[in-house]
Amino acid sequence: xxxxxxxxxxxxxxxxxxxxxxxxxxxxxxxxxxxxxxxxxxxxxxxxxxxxxxxxxxxxxxxxxxxxxxxxxxxxxxxxxxxxxxxxxxxxxxxxxxxxxxxxxxxxxxxxxxxxxxxxxxxxxxxxxxxxxxxxxxxxxxxxxxxxxxxxxxxxxxxxxxxxxxxxxxxxxxxxxxxxxxxxxxxxxxxxxxxxxxxxxxxxxxxxxxxxxxxxxxxxxxxxxxxxxxxxxxxxxxxxxxxxxxxxxxxxxxxxxxxxxxxxxxxxxxxxxxxxxxxxxxxxxxxxxxxxxxxxxxxxxxxxxxxxxxxxxxxxxxxxxxxxxxxxxxxxxxxxxxxxx
Amino acid sequence: xxxxxxxxxxxxxxxxxxxxxxxxxxxxxxxxxxxxxxxxxxxxxxxxxxxxxxxxxxxxxxxxxxxxxxxxxxxxxxxxxxxxxxxxxxxxxxxxxxxxxxxxxxxxxxxxxxxxxxxxxxxxxxxxxxxxxxxxxxxxxxxxxxxxxxxx
Numbered sequence: 001x002x003x004x005x006x007x008x009x010x011x012x013x014x015x016x017x018x019x020x021x022x023x024x025x026x027x028x029x030x031x032x033x034x035x036x037x038x039x040x041x042x043x044x045x046x047x048x049x050x051x052x053x054x055x056x057x058x059x060x061x062x063x064x065x066x067x068x069x070x071x072x073x074x075x076x077x078x079x080x081x082x083x084x085x086x087x088x089x090x091x092x093x094x095x096x097x098x099x100x101x102x103x104x105x106x107x108x109x110x111x112x113x114x115x116x117x118x119x120x121x122x123x124x125x126x127x128x129x130x131x132x133x134x135x136x137x138x139x140x141x142x143x144x145x146x147x148x149x150x151x152x153x154x155x156x157x158x159x160x161x162x163x164x165x166x167x168x169x170x171x172x173x174x175x176x177x178x179x180x181x182x183x184x185x186x187x188x189x190x191x192x193x194x195x196x197x198x199x200x201x202x203x204x205x206x207x208x209x210x211x212x213x214x215x216x217x218x219x220x221x222x223x224x225x226x227x228x229x230x231x232x233x234x235x236x237x238x239x240x241x242x243x244x245x246x247x248x249x250x251x252x253x254x255x256x257x258x259x260x261x262x263x264x265x266x267x268x269x270x271x272x273x274x275x276x277x278x279x280x281x282x283x284x285x286x287x288x289x290x291x292x293x294x295x296x297x298x299x300x301x302x303x304x305x306x307x308x309x310x311x312x313x314x315x316x317x318x319x320x321x322x323x324x325x326x327x328x329x330x331x332x333x334x335x336x337x338x339x340x341x
Numbered sequence: 342x343x344x345x346x347x348x349x350x351x352x353x354x355x356x357x358x359x360x361x362x363x364x365x366x367x368x369x370x371x372x373x374x375x376x377x378x379x380x381x382x383x384x385x386x387x388x389x390x391x392x393x394x395x396x397x398x399x400x401x402x403x404x405x406x407x408x409x410x411x412x413x414x415x416x417x418x419x420x421x422x423x424x425x426x427x428x429x430x431x432x433x434x435x436x437x438x439x440x441x442x443x444x445x446x447x448x449x450x451x452x453x454x455x456x457x458x459x460x461x462x463x464x465x466x467x468x469x470x471x472x473x474x475x476x477x478x479x480x481x482x483x484x485x486x487x488x489x490x491x492x493x
Contacts, residue, residue: 037481189492190490190491190492191415191418191490191491192418192420192488192489192490192491193489193490193491194420194488194489195420195421195486195487195488195489196421196486196487197421197447197448197484197485197486197487198448198484198485198486199378199379200379200421200422200447200448200484200486201374201377201379201380201421201422202420202421202422203374203405203414203419203420203421203422204420205411205414205415205419205420206408206411214415214416214417214418215416215417215418215433215444216418216444219416221416221431221433222353222357222412222413222416223356223357223360223361223431224361224431251365251468253469253470254365254429254430254467254468254469254470255429255430255432255434255466255467255468255470255471255472256429256430256431256432256467257430259430259431259432260364260365260430263361263362263364263431264364267362
């Protein structure tokens with residue numbers, strides 16, 4: 001009984017000491033599924049060329065995971081498309097490497113035949129190549145799982161042959177995260193000429209009188225073009241409490257924050273009519289409960305007004321301070337005054 | 342679509358008002374036809390999840406056959422339906438799902454949870470100030486399509 005030791009799994013790309021049990025773990029199965037899915041897609045693309053060898057094929061260089069080697073494309077060395085790759089996938093070494101990979105990684109045995117070309121397929125392909133028959137663009141059948149580059153090339157040819165010479169259509173470009181289209185720049189003035197996919201219905205927009213641009217070219221959006229003009233457009237509503245202002249500063253980094261603040265203020269203004277000037281018979285609402293703002297605000301208002309009132313009373317002359325005279329003494333003084341007289 | 346609780350918009354001013362007045366919530370606009378089967382499938386997904394998303398998202402349907410809506414089809418370059426466009430505070434939100442078009446979602450969603458995940462990702466990105474977000478769904482659940490562009 002010895003230690004299992006660490007071993008490296010090429011599919012999961014990590015070292016483990018689970019031994020042969022590693023191939024049955026969920027993580028390994030998921031990684032295996034995704035890896036085999038990617039390889040299957042590439043091989044299906046090459047399988048498309050088995051039936052239709054062409055003179056020119058886009059670059060199909062790929063890494064064969066089973067043999068752990070790079071399969072280069074054969075541009076310049078052979079006139080048949082992808083012959084290097086097809087020969088590799090049919091070779092005995094590749095087939096035995098696939099079998100070894102299946103045993104080591106515990107993949108589904110029923111799917112093994114998708115990852116190499118059988119002798120019959122190769123024999124048919126060689127017969128077609130030997131005849132020198134090359135399919136023309138119109139009879140190309142595009143398969144679901146064809147390689148991306150092949151799809152681009154074939155669609156480009158099909159579109160070019162079907163359209164008039166005045167229309168210049170560029171092949172599909174893969175827009176990755178790194179190539180984000182600039183909204184305000186002049187890098188992407190384009191509109192879609194044709195679209196297809198799955199069971200999606202196409203829709204052709206009716207032609208407009210004036211086509212100013214679209215979302216790709218960074219044109220101004222149509223929902224902001226018919227904006228009704230409104231009055232004073234202050235960015236922030238006045239008279240908001242400090243707590244509310246702090247919360248708004250935190251929300252300021254959200255998308256469209258300035259627009260949202262402005263629009264909220266505008267909607268509030270439209271909803272509540274502006275207070276009119278005080279009429280002669282106006283009386284204050286002493287409760288202060290139904291006014292706008294929190295109780296803290298109304299308390300502050302009340303203290304300000306009290307302070308103002310106090311200042312007004314201190315400014316005026318204070319009343320004369322007189323000493324206290326008791327009631328009995330006051331009466332005696334009055335009576336004594338009367339007697340003396 | 343009244344059964345699903347979603348309103349269908351056919352006038353430009355209704356769409357404009359919807360976009361301008363939905364504040365601090367993700368607005369989901371589905372451009373399509375009520376009679377198209379894939380649109381119907383998507384509408385059911387949208388209708389079923391509208392209540393769960395009501396706190397941070399609003400959903401509406403836009404009919405592509407209406408005359409006033411053509412300006413939006415031109416602006417968003419909509420050629421395949423159903424096309425779902427996302428907005429936040431009148432800003433158009435983009436999503437990179439590995440498809441050729443980041444400006445909208447083409448096709449239906451695989452499940453209600455997928456749609457909820459997408460809207461949640463857009464909301465989180467928008468609250469952080471991002472105009473384009475990464476799609477949280479795996480590639481096999483994103484509908485595939487192809488477009489041929491022409492430079493204008």
